[in-house]
Amino acid sequence: MRRTLWLVLVGLLLVVGGCAAATAGALLWARAALTQPTGGAWLPPSAPPTPSPTPTPIPAGALSEARALEAAFISVYQRVSPSVVHITTRATAFDLFRGPIYQEGTGSGFVWDSEGHIVTNNHVVEGADQIEVILADGATYSAVLVGADAYNDLAVLRIRAPREKLMPVTLGDSSRLQVGQWAIAIGNPFGLDRTMTVGVISALGRTLELSDRPLGEVIQTDAAINPGNSGGPLLDLEGRVIGINTAIRSPSGGSIGIGFAIPVNTIKRVVPELIARGRYPHPWLGASFFEITPAFAEAFRLPVDHGLLTVQVVPGSPADQAGLRGATQRVRTRFGDVYLGGDIITAIDDRPMRRVDDLVIYLENYKRVGDTVTLSIVRDGRPQTLTVRLGERPVR
Structure with missing residues (x-):
């Protein structure tokens, strides 16, 4: 069962209340006012003043580097x-x-x-x-x-x-990103126009498990992203777009430092098609699969302990035309029906396949309609390869 990832899509404006300010008092020492009697009287001595700590000077080199970074942030904001x-x-x-x-x-x-x-x-x-x-x-x-x-x-x-x-953005290259790089978000969180937040790239290649699909190769960042930031750019230190801010993971609905952005290379692949056609054609094999685990393989004596067991092949689909075979028998178990006898896909273009999401993400991010892929399969216990020319996924 696909685990549920609690994501907050950050497209709608939320209203936030003001925060109450807190004050703190200081405890002061003072001696009581005394009236000096005739003839003089002893008065308690005043408390000696507390010496002020000597501030540690900031090294000139560190201050210069900090100011250079500050200037870079300012430049990015002014330009973008x-x-x-x-x-x-x-x-x-x-x-x-x-x-x-x-x-x-x-x-x-x-x-x-x-x-x-x-x-x-x-x-x-x-x-x-x-x-x-x-x-x-x-x-x-x-x-x-x-x-x-x-x-x-x-x-x-x-x-x-x-x-x-109209001032178009400059696009970067998300394939060259590294964890630890600066990441700058500009958007309209809670309706606050053109707010800039700064963080780093926290991880690359994340998969978001949405309600009906996996969204792969996603950038994770700790730059603050909140409701209203959706659709805004994520930038590098040179002001180039590296992603589009899309979602956060949060129990509260606000930023806790786990945000996600669709990489710019996906944007560069999809947006021109949307402008030209109004839609994006998604590559399609035309088959359904079941994920093999070691326990499943042992229970049903399969020749491999991982891969995608072909359950059904859509008639006339690219997979069908390439000769991929679906299940030939149905076995009833107390956990439900199991379909056996179909080809087992172990790799696509030499990439190992362990989950259905692996297949979907690979086709979506690295292949186009009309491209060919090589399936490494196991049929009747023997390894084989099939070449499939990808079609377009039917519109639902």
Whole structure:
């Protein structure tokens, strides 16, 4: 069973209350005021003053490096914040008793090109009846949805704004990222326009287990990401987009330092298709599988202890045309039916396959419709290879 990852998609505006300030008092020592009697009297001596600690000077080299880093952050913000936009959405839901209910949401996005294309997350604009984009100078434009891909959680909008107002971002290369690099997020958390937060890349190659699919090769960062940051850019120290802020893991709904961004190489692959076609064609084998574990392999005397057991092959699909075979027998167990006799996929293009997610992520991130892949399979106990030309996954 796929484990559930509690994710908060950060596309909607939340309202936060103010925080109460706390004060602290200082305990002072003083002697009581005394009236000196005639003839004089002894008075207690004053307490000696407490010497102030001598501050440790900051080494000149460290201060210079800190100021250089500070200047780099300032430069990134000055150059990129004009490219970040504030997206507001309105949608209408119908209640049987109350009638229409109007819902509003907010998120972030960034200017893709001088033609007015804006990139954001799909979940920011999904289901919206009306979309508006607010540029850095406060100018507001109605936006139309050009294309969306729910699987990769990406969407492209378009606004009719003067070209001189549109400042496209510069794209980086997520394949060159390393854990520990600076990561800078700019967006609209809780509706606070063009807020910048800074952290590092905490991990690479994460998989987000969403409700109906795995989203692979995701960047993890501790740069603060909150509701409203969705769709905004994650940047490197040179101001290049390395990802699009998408989700957080949090028990409270706010940032606890575990945020996730879709890598820019996915954006570079998907967005041009959304602009050209309005959709992204996903590569497809056309078969369903069951994950083999050592215990399962031992129980049913399979020739390998890991891999993907082919359960069903869709007639006419790429897998069917390549000759992949599905299950030939059904075995009833107290845990449910088990389908046996199908080919076992152990690798694709020499990449070991242990989970169905491995297959989905590999095809999604590294292959396109029309590409060929080599399946390493075990059939009737003997290893073989099949070459499959990938088709396009049918639209649901």
